[in-house]
Amino acid sequence: MDRREFLGGSAALAGATALPGIARAQSSELSFFYPVAVGGPITKLIDAYAAGFEKENPSVKLKPIYAGTYQETIVKALTAHKSGTPPVLSVLLSTDMFTLIDEEAIVPFDDFVKTDEDKKWLGSFFPGFMANSQTGGKTWGIPFQRSTVVLYWNKELFKEAGLDPEKPPKTWAEQLEFAQKLTKRDAAGNVTQWGIQIPSSGFPYWLFQGLSTQAGAILANPAGDKTDYANPGVVEALQYWVDLAQKYKVHPPGIVEWGTTPRDFFEKKVAMMWTTTGNLTNVRANAKFPFGVAVLPAGKKPGSPTGGGNFYLSKKATKAEQEAAFKFVRWITTPERAAQWSADTGYVAVTPASYETEAMKKYVADFPQALVARDQLPSAVAELSTHENQRVTKALNDGLQAALTGTKTAQKAMEDAQAEAERILKAYR
Amino acid sequence: MTNRATATLHGWLLLLPAMACLALFTHWPAVASFIESFYSTPKARRPARFVGLDNYQQMLADPIFWKALSNNFWFALGTIPTSIALALLMAVWVNDRIAARTLVRMAYFTPTILPMIAVANIWLFFYTPQYGLLEQIVGLFGGRSTNWLGSQDTALYAITIVAIWKEAGFFMIFYLAALQAIPPSLGEAAAIEGASRWTFFRRIQFPLLMPTTLFVLINAVINAFRMVDHIVVMTRGGPDNATTLLLYYIYQVGFGFWDTAYAATLTCVLLVLLALVAFVQYGWLERRTHYQ
Numbered sequence: 001m002d003r004r005e006f007l008g009g010s011a012a013l014a015g016a017t018a019l020p021g022i023a024r025a026q027s028s029e030l031s032f033f034y035p036v037a038v039g040g041p042i043t044k045l046i047d048a049y050a051a052g053f054e055k056e057n058p059s060v061k062l063k064p065i066y067a068g069t070y071q072e073t074i075v076k077a078l079t080a081h082k083s084g085t086p087p088v089l090s091v092l093l094s095t096d097m098f099t100l101i102d103e104e105a106i107v108p109f110d111d112f113v114k115t116d117e118d119k120k121w122l123g124s125f126f127p128g129f130m131a132n133s134q135t136g137g138k139t140w141g142i143p144f145q146r147s148t149v150v151l152y153w154n155k156e157l158f159k160e161a162g163l164d165p166e167k168p169p170k171t172w173a174e175q176l177e178f179a180q181k182l183t184k185r186d187a188a189g190n191v192t193q194w195g196i197q198i199p200s201s202g203f204p205y206w207l208f209q210g211l212s213t214q215a216g217a218i219l220a221n222p223a224g225d226k227t228d229y230a231n232p233g234v235v236e237a238l239q240y241w242v243d244l245a246q247k248y249k250v251h252p253p254g255i256v257e258w259g260t261t262p263r264d265f266f267e268k269k270v271a272m273m274w275t276t277t278g279n280l281t282n283v284r285a286n287a288k289f290p291f292g293v294a295v296l297p298a299g300k301k302p303g304s305p306t307g308g309g310n311f312y313l314s315k316k317a318t319k320a321e322q323e324a325a326f327k328f329v330r331w332i333t334t335p336e337r338a339a340q341w342s343a344d345t346g347y348v349a350v351t352p353a354s355y356e357t358e359a360m361k362k363y364v365a366d367f368p369q370a371l372v373a374r375d376q377l378p379s380a381v382a383e384l385s386t387h388e389n390q391r392v393t394k395a396l397n398d399g400l401q402a403a404l405t406g407t408k409t410a411q412k413a414m415e416d417a418q419a420e421a422e423r424i425l426k427a428y429r
Numbered sequence: 430m431t432n433r434a435t436a437t438l439h440g441w442l443l444l445l446p447a448m449a450c451l452a453l454f455t456h457w458p459a460v461a462s463f464i465e466s467f468y469s470t471p472k473a474r475r476p477a478r479f480v481g482l483d484n485y486q487q488m489l490a491d492p493i494f495w496k497a498l499s500n501n502f503w504f505a506l507g508t509i510p511t512s513i514a515l516a517l518l519m520a521v522w523v524n525d526r527i528a529a530r531t532l533v534r535m536a537y538f539t540p541t542i543l544p545m546i547a548v549a550n551i552w553l554f555f556y557t558p559q560y561g562l563l564e565q566i567v568g569l570f571g572g573r574s575t576n577w578l579g580s581q582d583t584a585l586y587a588i589t590i591v592a593i594w595k596e597a598g599f600f601m602i603f604y605l606a607a608l609q610a611i612p613p614s615l616g617e618a619a620a621i622e623g624a625s626r627w628t629f630f631r632r633i634q635f636p637l638l639m640p641t642t643l644f645v646l647i648n649a650v651i652n653a654f655r656m657v658d659h660i661v662v663m664t665r666g667g668p669d670n671a672t673t674l675l676l677y678y679i680y681q682v683g684f685g686f687w688d689t690a691y692a693a694t695l696t697c698v699l700l701v702l703l704a705l706v707a708f709v710q711y712g713w714l715e716r717r718t719h720y721q
Contacts, residue, residue, distance in 0.1 A: 071685070075684045078687065099687070102472065102473065103472075103473055103687070104473035104474070188571070190573060190574055191559075191574065192559075200579075200668075201578075201579070201664065201665065201667060201668075202665050202667075252558055252559075252576060252579075253576055253579075253580070254576035254579030254580040254668065255576065255578065255579030255580070255584075255664075255667060255668040256576075256579060257553065257557070257578065257579065259550075259553060260553060260554065260557050263554075263557075264557075264559070267559075267560055269559050269560060388686065390681075390685040390686050391685075391686045391688075394681075394685075397667070398667075398669045398670060399669075401667050401668040401669040402668075402669040404668070405579070405580060405581045405668045405669060405671075407581055407669065
């Protein structure tokens, strides 16, 4: 209580000293929460960005705070919001948008976009990423560490199986056919090498959304108040996934762990894997064989969800703090910096312009696989995001896992998930 | 009289810091949770309002709650007796004059001091199909490959085993301390009488260890209900809630769904459960544990 009064007092004092009419961001330190979700020296990179920004803007003092995983970061940010002193800026999942709006924790960026130059900047992002940043005609989040699901394949194992090591599967049928050729069994019938692996622990909905999009289904409406889990396309997509494991036995049975999937790939226990493009740098460093990266194979059409984190502005921060934070967001999303960030981490650079920079051209000349995630963006859809996002997503996750472990049929699992989502979302229409 | 009053005052003053902390961090949250469980979850546009028993009705109709409760029951049944028996066995063993005694004691105690998140990550790889440690051992004997954490039939067992591994070493320390507090003269007398090793354990050591067993049992029960860390790392309650325990579900409802009122309701159930267990243990078991 005392601390809040103290902070309020100092903010008022700072406001009083600011020149009238000009918002100046000298009041206090700008706290900035961010998570780390992939390998690599992310904290060091962020600190370097903050220092670089302060050098150009001496009046602003940035204070980046590493807050754990995405889940831990939103818990901390929302708890801080409820106690009255949230971070001015935070990087949270793009799918948390509706939750943050419902909690009245964030303000849209539109109020800060004033000049033509600002407007051009707002329009410069890949539209695929903005789908999870805008709702109701407002922009609530600015894309930062964003990704898509891509297919990695082991060229060595392709050659052994008599496949062209330069040609990844292009369709569902090809994917199954390749996987059958790539699955090896010993004399006792035990599988020693799987054809394909799609992880299903933690957030199975995200990878599944690749399949459901390819089947032509969209899991939730843009307003985030209606899901379509029982759509025949969704059931068909789930059936394909279940069949890979249970009917054709080219995919490991049961739940496949997200965290150990890259290791399975390095150990040559699996020839093709689906995972985030954010793992690119990790795979590049650890795979001891030539590997390829491709857009996901198409069903009725190609498709993948986007994923990852956005910048959000706290509603409880002062106007001056928000202005300063906005300035930082604009600064860090310039094409050069977005390109650098992409090369350092494997995340997709958030604007087309950053792919035109010298730094990026040099990076992809040496490592063309880095372009795949960008090339997939035109067919990418918004990541599943609704009101009460965690709960509505859990309904789908539970259904997926039930079908994959064989306790429910695909049809029944999706019907149950839809019924549960319907119950939760009714209040929001 | 005034002297006595001063002494009383001093006594209370000395107790005050601890009492304030206890009230602030233990009693008040429990009471607040209980009150909150009768209100709806406050939202930005909709403040909390009194809803009576609605949250409890929601809970009774919630299949995941029942699943978590039954999972927790089997988990407790799986961990408590096994870890206590193992702890006793290990303690009796390392209490003897065996070779490399210090080393063995240390090895047994190691799981307790390791951070659980790191350990859970290592166990994750033990359980990995195909090339995990467990798989390789099973493979040596020609067993079939199993997806231990990814199958509804085995996931809860896999989680239970990690908990036993973690707990047994911790409880061993208490047993070891208690064993060393038993006067050596008893052992000497038993030796003179010609009692076997087993008789000595059954008739002398085990009864004298009963107060320790009670203490360990209470800890084991509490631990069985507050287990959350390695579930977060290894399964996140999956597949399809097969490893969701009560506290993990409370965490998920409270900090994943931000449904604080429902989380408070679930918390009350957990508190009542633990209170019941404590009542049985202190009110009934304790009177029968002391060797006379």
